[in-house]
Amino acid sequence: MTGTSPFYVLDVTVCCADALRVRRSIAGCPDAGVVRCEPLLHALCSQESDAPCVRLMIRLPIASYAEVLHRLIECVPSGEIGRLVSWREHLARCGLRDGH
Numbered sequence: 522m523t524g525t526s527p528f529y530v531l532d533v534t535v536c537c538a539d540a541l542r543v544r545r546s547i548a549g550c551p552d553a554g555v556v557r558c559e560p561l562l563h564a565l566c567s568q569e570s571d572a573p574c575v576r577l578m579i580r581l582p583i584a585s586y587a588e589v590l591h592r593l594i595e596c597v598p599s600g601e602i603g604r605l606v607s608w609r610e611h612l613a614r615c616g617l618r619d620g621h
Contacts, residue, residue, distance in 0.1 A: 528552075530611035531579045532603030533587065534561065536572040539597045543577060548593045553581040553589055557615075566583065576603075 535543055537560070544555050557578040581589050586605070593600055606614070 527582050528580050528608040529583055529586070529605050530556070530585075530608060531581060531605050533572055533577045533579060533593060533597075534601040534603065535577060535597050536599075537568065537575055539571065539600065540575050541576060542596050543593065543600070546596045547579055547589060549579065550585050550588050553579060553585050556580045580608065580611075 533543065540558060547553050547555060555577050558577075559576045561574045561576055579589060590602070593602060
């Protein structure tokens with residue numbers, strides 16, 4: 522086994538009211554799930570609505586990427602899909618030195 526993880530993390534911004542629906546939908550994808558939920562300050566929220574938003578970080582294997590996107594678009598067509606990063610890069614972004 523190599524030292525790299527087969528998982529990636531996809532950032533998605535949705536209204537707070539839609540977050541539970543997204544979590545439930547993503548839970549139906551094998552090996553995928555929401556690993557972090559960050560409330561966004563109004564100034565950081567780029568949604569058209571004035572509703573409070575959250576950034577969901579979804580861990581997924583690359584093989585599930587298309588299914589996750591399909592579920593997101595069905596569930597919250599107004600959601601904003603962000604970057605796809607490696608699991609290691611996600612851990613480093615969260616403050617874990619060198620992604621460990």
